[in-house]
Every structure is written in C-alpha cells, then in structure tokens.
Amino acid sequence: ATEVRVEISLNQSGLIITVTDDGDGFVPEEHLDRERPSLGLKNIESRIQQIKGGITYEKRTPKGTKVLIDWKRHE
Numbered sequence: 001a002t003e004v005r006v007e008i009s010l011n012q013s014g015l016i017i018t019v020t021d022d023g024d025g026f027v028p029e030e031h032l033d034r035e036r037p038s039l040g041l042k043n044i045e046s047r048i049q050q051i052k053g054g055i056t057y058e059k060r061t062p063k064g065t066k067v068l069i070d071w072k073r074h075e
Helices: 039-050
Strands: 004-011 014-021 054-059 065-072
Touching: 039 054
Parallel strands: none
Antiparallel strands: 004 014, 014 065, 054 065
16 A cells, blocks of 8 residues: 555544555455464454444455444443
C-alpha cells in the first residue's frame, strides 16, 4: 500500500474505527490454509472481543482493503 487512511468516529452509542488502504487487498479467510496464521490479526481480534466489539474486513475493488472496528457503549 502507498496510502492508508484511518478514520475515528465517536458518538454517544460508541466508537467506529475505519482503516482503508490502496494495497493488493486482503481478507483473512483467504489465508486460513497457511501453516502459520497471522498472530498480529489474532491479537487484534482477541482484544476487540475482550471489549465486546466487532471487526470486519472488506477486499476493495479494484484494489485495497477496508477494516471496520465497531464498539458499542455498554452501560
């Protein structure tokens, strides 16, 4: 990727972090057959689960990836 954009939005219901890039595109499910899965992604997903958040990946056309991290405020 030559360009990465990070957007953070905070409102009363929670937090949304969006990361987009112009790289080759990546979706973790396409890499499950690897002998050694990415520990970095597993670490990020584990931390998001701990705060009861969600993460989604989108391979963009013609190239790039969009990652959306969503956390809802729990009261």
